[in-house]
Amino acid sequence: xxxxxxxxxxxxxxxxxxxxxxxxxxxxxxxxxxxxxxxxxxxxxxxxxxxxxxxxxxxxxxxxxxxxxxxxxxxxxxxxxxxxxxxxxxxxxxxxxxxxxxxxxxxxxxxxxxxxxxxxxxxxxxxxxxxxxxxxxxxxxxxxxxxxxxxxxxxxxxxxxxxxxxxxxxxxxxxxxxxxxxxxxxxxxxxxxxxxxxxxxxxxxxxxxxxxxxxxxxxxxxxxxxxxxxxxxxxxxxxxxxxxxxxxxxxxxxxxxxxxxxxxxxxxxxxxxxxxxxxxxxxxxxxxxxxxxxxxxxxxxxxxxxxxxxxxxxxxxxxxxxxxxxxxxxxxxxxxxxxxxxxxxxxxxxxxxxxxxxxxxxxxxxxxxxxxxxxxxxxxxxxxxxxxxxxxxxxxxxxxxxxxxxxxxxxxxxxxxxxxxxxxxxxxxxxxxxxxxxxxxxxxxxxxxxxxxxxxxxxxxxxxxxxxxxxxxxxxxxxxxxxxxxxxxxxxxxxxxxxxxxxxxxxxxxxxxxxxxxxxxxxxxxxxxxxxxxxxxxxxxxxxxxxxxxxxxxxxxxxxxxxx
Numbered sequence: 001x002x003x004x005x006x007x008x009x010x011x012x013x014x015x016x017x018x019x020x021x022x023x024x025x026x027x028x029x030x031x032x033x034x035x036x037x038x039x040x041x042x043x044x045x046x047x048x049x050x051x052x053x054x055x056x057x058x059x060x061x062x063x064x065x066x067x068x069x070x071x072x073x074x075x076x077x078x079x080x081x082x083x084x085x086x087x088x089x090x091x092x093x094x095x096x097x098x099x100x101x102x103x104x105x106x107x108x109x110x111x112x113x114x115x116x117x118x119x120x121x122x123x124x125x126x127x128x129x130x131x132x133x134x135x136x137x138x139x140x141x142x143x144x145x146x147x148x149x150x151x152x153x154x155x156x157x158x159x160x161x162x163x164x165x166x167x168x169x170x171x172x173x174x175x176x177x178x179x180x181x182x183x184x185x186x187x188x189x190x191x192x193x194x195x196x197x198x199x200x201x202x203x204x205x206x207x208x209x210x211x212x213x214x215x216x217x218x219x220x221x222x223x224x225x226x227x228x229x230x231x232x233x234x235x236x237x238x239x240x241x242x243x244x245x246x247x248x249x250x251x252x253x254x255x256x257x258x259x260x261x262x263x264x265x266x267x268x269x270x271x272x273x274x275x276x277x278x279x280x281x282x283x284x285x286x287x288x289x290x291x292x293x294x295x296x297x298x299x300x301x302x303x304x305x306x307x308x309x310x311x312x313x314x315x316x317x318x319x320x321x322x323x324x325x326x327x328x329x330x331x332x333x334x335x336x337x338x339x340x341x342x343x344x345x346x347x348x349x350x351x352x353x354x355x356x357x358x359x360x361x362x363x364x365x366x367x368x369x370x371x372x373x374x375x376x377x378x379x380x381x382x383x384x385x386x387x388x389x390x391x392x393x394x395x396x397x398x399x400x401x402x403x404x405x406x407x408x409x410x411x412x413x414x415x416x417x418x419x420x421x422x423x424x425x426x427x428x429x430x431x432x433x434x435x436x437x438x439x440x441x442x443x444x445x446x447x448x449x450x451x452x453x454x455x456x457x458x459x460x461x462x463x464x465x466x467x468x469x470x471x472x473x474x475x476x477x478x479x480x481x482x483x484x485x486x487x488x489x490x491x492x493x494x495x496x497x498x499x500x501x502x503x504x505x506x507x508x509x510x511x512x513x514x515x516x517x518x519x520x521x522x523x524x525x526x527x528x529x530x531x532x533x534x535x536x537x538x539x540x541x542x543x544x545x546x547x548x549x550x551x552x553x554x555x556x557x558x559x560x561x562x563x564x
Contacts, residue, residue: 001377003128004349004368005090005430013093013353015346018429019380019446021132026306027105028133030119031377034151035097035127037366039356040180040245040269042093090434094127096120096154098147099370102378108135108306116141120154120293120322121303123428127349127368129377135306136296139322142330148343148367149329149336152185156325156334157293157318159185159243162268163193164316165290166239170194175228175237175258177221177251178244178269179206181365184339186241186268187215192333198231200224205362213335221254228258236260236283242267249274252287256280266290293318300553339365346370380446382433387442387456392420394482397451399425399472400464401435404486408518409461410439423451427464448472452479462486467561470495473513477502480509486516491563519545 005016023029098118104111111117119125121137141150159182168174174190176183179201190197191214199215200223201207207218219227228237240255242265249272255265256279264286267273280287295309296302296318302309309317316324328334341364344352352366396419398405413419424436425448436444448464451457452475459482462472470490476483477499490496503513519525532539556562 001129001379001429002346002370003126003430004093004346004353006093008089008091013350015349016430016433017382018128018433019382019444020130020378021429022380022427022446023103023105024132024427025105026108026135026304028108028111028117028135028138029102029104030097030099030117030131030133030138031102031372032097032099032129032131032370033147033372034099034370035094035125035368036151036155037094037127037352037356037368038096038155038181039363039366040182041095042353042356090430092123092126092128092428092430094368095122095125096151097125097127097131098141098150098153099131100372102130105135111135111138111140116147116150118150118153118322118326120157120318125154127346129346129370134303136302136308136317136319137322139319139326142326144330145326148340150326151367152329152336152339152365153322153326154293155181156185156329156336157321158182158268158290160189160321160325161292161294161316162186162241162243162266162290163189164294164321165268165288166241166264166266168193168195168239172196172238173198173228173232175200175224175240175255176210176215177201177224177240177242177254179203179210179218180243180245180269181339182268183241183243184210184213184364185334186243188213188334189328190241191215192328196231198224198227198237200227206364209338209364213338221250224254225258232260236263239264239266242271243269244271245269246271248272252276256283256285259283259285262286264288294321300555300558336365340367342366344368380429381443381450382429382445383443384433384436384441388420388440390420390422392418394419394459395422395457396420397423397425397454397457397460397481398435398439398441399448399451399460399462400468401426401431402463405461405463406435409463409484409516413461414439422457423454425451449475452476452481458482459484465555465561466491466563470499473499474502477506477511477513480506480511482512484514484516488563489515 001020002015003018006013101111101113101115101117103113117138118141119133119138124133124137125131163186168190173196176186176197176199179199187197187199187210197215199210199218200221210218217227236259238260240259242251242255244251251271253276256276259265261283266288268290291297294316295314301307329336346368349368355361401424421439421441424432424441424444426432427446429446432444432446460476462469462485466488469485473483473485490499550556557564
């Protein structure tokens, strides 16, 4: 399938052929018809990737701090290798799309194949022909809404959550600072809520569009204080929404100036946050930040595991905001057609991004279109040229290629001339293709069974999440393949017993099963082994390694996935 891909190291953007994603548990496989380029967010990503290493470091001091800590632990050389490896990666772009359901995972209710759906989520609702979407980030499209309109669902939900944070009441005066996509949507949402809206931007064309979409007044930034004062008899705006994108703290300073006493200031866009104390203190202003699409965002339990929040306690979750936004579109209260300035075929995505990066012409809403019925769209295998003839004794398949495999295992594999990497499998085709190209593999897949079934492959490295280790190891043993599996081998006694029985059947054939307990190769372990090497009696040692704190929300801490 086709997917828009960006090399984070070089900034180069391409449309690549990658394997289609697997349908994961509690998810839905969607064949895209349209996806929206969020020009503000994605331009920031593009600009960052095009910076040199020093500029990247200056832009992300938080990551520099992590690198410094890593140097203290691993040294300069190893840390430099790790940083280069992390930068030399490819990223999926896009987080808002619409299409048709191709298949639904077992146990997912409320969706069937053929449904028209709108989807949201970074690394889920990507610019790709086929996407795998968690059920809580997917909704059915109302009949009156087109695919193009539905592709605005994520950006619309961000604007809606910002409006909700401002708690607008009928008849209140609300100012909107910044009239990009979010600002234009916020203007319409506030008008639908019965507010008087005064909008502000530096771009005259955007001011004109805001008035067309319902703003009571649309003025340049320096005219906003006077416009608000005139509309409120000098009291100030009841609420101010900041939907601008700038490193400057000008928007929060302006918001403090024009907001009434006890009013609300809501920051939706990415702006500087050096607050002027006096207006916020004297007026006792309520400063609020709006978190993306709403409650559920960044919560793995909600987004990935499909656990909803109780309706009575959390009325407006991410998914319910998505539903509410498209219902307003269906009722004709939100005009999205006026926001779409450009439309490109997925094949021409680079042209769209070049326009954004170079600002060669005015733009606002940019939609990518996808043709239906592509013959190989759902193929989970991509060949990278004709298979190579190899004399290597170990013909290796990589199953799961996370950071540990990339940073620790692959450098060691590359040094061994007896090993030839034939195939790469990951759950996302983007990563599979990138690693396969880098390692000069024959093909890449998102279905590990293809590697297991390949008679030319005689060994596998298993570096997937812990809950899949036992399943993959058993499949490899039953096909007489040598196995190196990252720890743990499995998660429970039943799995261990099954692996033990399967290994007993192939042990006499010389099949090797190794578990990656890498501490045995540390200098400390080797020194201890040498020190006690002349002993005659068995020795048991217990030691602890302070590897740092793993966040509670990390998948390793999930008992079902990582073992807890």
